[in-house]
Amino acid sequence: xxxxxxxxxxxxxxxxxxxxxxxxxxxxxxxxxxxxxxxxxxxxxxxxxxxxxxxxxxxxxxxxxxxxxxxxxxxxxxxxxxxxxxxxxxxxxxxxxxxxxxxxxxxxxx
Amino acid sequence: xxxxxxxxxxxxxxxxxxxxxxxxxxxxxxxxxxxxxxxxxxxxxxxxxxxxxxxxxxxxxxxxxxxxxxxxxxxxxxxxxxxxxxxxxxxxxxxxxxxxxxxxxxxxxxxxxxxxxxxxxxxxxxxxxxxxxxxxxxxxxxxxxxxxxxxxxxxxxxxxxxxxxxxxxxxxxxxxxxxxxxxxxxxxxxxxxxxxxxxxxxxxxxxxxxxxxxxxxxxxxxxxxxxxxxxxxxxxxxxxxxxxxxxxxxxxxxxxxxxxxxxxxxxxxxxxxxxxxxxxxxxxxxxxxxxxxxxxxxxxxxxxxxxxxxxxxxxxxxxxxxxxxxxxxxx
Numbered sequence: 001x002x003x004x005x006x007x008x009x010x011x012x013x014x015x016x017x018x019x020x021x022x023x024x025x026x027x028x029x030x031x032x033x034x035x036x037x038x039x040x041x042x043x044x045x046x047x048x049x050x051x052x053x054x055x056x057x058x059x060x061x062x063x064x065x066x067x068x069x070x071x072x073x074x075x076x077x078x079x080x081x082x083x084x085x086x087x088x089x090x091x092x093x094x095x096x097x098x099x100x101x102x103x104x105x106x107x108x109x110x
Numbered sequence: 111x112x113x114x115x116x117x118x119x120x121x122x123x124x125x126x127x128x129x130x131x132x133x134x135x136x137x138x139x140x141x142x143x144x145x146x147x148x149x150x151x152x153x154x155x156x157x158x159x160x161x162x163x164x165x166x167x168x169x170x171x172x173x174x175x176x177x178x179x180x181x182x183x184x185x186x187x188x189x190x191x192x193x194x195x196x197x198x199x200x201x202x203x204x205x206x207x208x209x210x211x212x213x214x215x216x217x218x219x220x221x222x223x224x225x226x227x228x229x230x231x232x233x234x235x236x237x238x239x240x241x242x243x244x245x246x247x248x249x250x251x252x253x254x255x256x257x258x259x260x261x262x263x264x265x266x267x268x269x270x271x272x273x274x275x276x277x278x279x280x281x282x283x284x285x286x287x288x289x290x291x292x293x294x295x296x297x298x299x300x301x302x303x304x305x306x307x308x309x310x311x312x313x314x315x316x317x318x319x320x321x322x323x324x325x326x327x328x329x330x331x332x333x334x335x336x337x338x339x340x341x342x343x344x345x346x347x348x349x350x351x352x353x354x355x356x357x358x359x360x361x362x363x364x365x366x367x368x369x370x371x372x373x374x375x376x377x378x379x380x381x382x383x384x385x386x387x388x389x390x391x392x393x394x395x396x397x398x399x400x401x402x403x404x405x406x407x408x409x410x411x412x413x414x415x416x417x418x419x420x421x422x423x424x425x426x427x428x429x430x431x432x433x434x435x436x437x438x439x440x441x
Contacts, residue, residue, distance in 0.1 A: 011176065025150060026150055027151050027154050027155075042169075042172050043169075044169045044172035045173075045175070047144070047176070048172065048173040048174070048176030051143065052177045055139055066153075068153075069150075070146065070149040070150055073146060073147070
């Protein structure tokens with residue numbers, strides 16, 4: 001199992017999390033995820049996730065003109081998005097704790 | 111920025127093509143924004159899109175995986191339809207490459223693409239013929255007419271053919287309802303063409319049935335009956351006409367009661383069919399009835415001795431002065 005497979009399940013949560021600190025446009029979000037350690041994440045995955053979260057009504061968008069280069073489309077969390085982040089975050093923490101203790105009990109080093 | 115607009119457009123087109131099996135609304139939802147996103151991406155990175163993002167097909171697969179996790183209603187049916195479409199397309203592709211060599215091309219599609227301009231011309235002609243049928247109400251030949259006018263019809267034909275070619279060359283760029291309108295119009299014209307061919311086939315079959323074994327040109331289609339007069343101006347009864355090959359010449363159709371049963375087929379009756387409709391009267395009073403040599407034979411083999419191989423004179427020599435007026439149909 002590599003990181004790509006694990007990412008599939010949690011990319012929603014990761015994107016929501018990086019948007020919580022600050023609104024961002026596509027490439028900016030990708031860069032922040034990679035800086036946070038998710039180096040294997042691809043642009044198509046992030047873009048696809050953004051489109052899906054937007055379609056699900058968890059994000060709002062706005063366009064900011066750029067003085068050099070094309071306009072940038074910024075994504076921002078709305079109330080529903082923040083709710084989703086809270087719920088998914090809790091779910092992930094309890095899941096991660098379960099997995100940690102499962103591995104700990106069997107003597108796997110962290 | 112090292113990436114051109116064209117590169118982005120091509121990349122998006124290939125991603126869309128790779129997602130062709132998705133329902134159109136979902137595909138649009140995924141890719142409507144993609145060109146802007148790629149422009150944004152290209153502005154911040156170096157190298158071509160393919161270098162930065164991989165092949166469009168790979169990108170599309172990743173995009174599909176990232177977006178495919180949504181679980182909205184109806185998705186299952188959509189997915190089933192989409193996978194069925196994919197299977198059908200795969201079959202067609204196999205068929206395409208199998209049939210191609212038979213035609214001398216790599217694929218059948220390659221050959222059919224060559225025929226496309228021919229279809230555009232035919233489509234223009236069919237449109238002109240459809241207007242012909244509508245404007246002249248039913249009866250039509252092979253040339254278009256506008257309200258019965260041939261010249262106007264030919265102008266219309268030229269216009270429609272040019273318009274059809276123009277549409278054909280641009281249909282690839284059409285999208286949305288104009289594209290559907292062109293497709294629907296083409297289907298209507300194809301159905302019209304099939305109906306017209308079927309109709310023509312029926313009409314030809316009709317002709318075969320009734321005018322077999324004749325050497326009659328269509329200019330005699332007005333002729334209903336034939337009256338033969340001899341040199342004395344007497345009406346010849348029970349006359350038969352033959353061409354140089356001995357085939358009976360059948361003109362007209364008996365529309366008055368007569369000795370049908372004697373020959374079975376009313377078309378085998380000798381001329382005239384309707385004695386009392388003779389234009390110049392029957393015969394001079396007291397004249398000998400001009401019986402042909404021998405009695406009319408009911409057989410259809412005239413090669414031995416045609417009973418009365420006479421041609422109808424253009425004008426009878428001397429019409430009888432006193433028409434008797436009493437019809438005496440001999441049977």
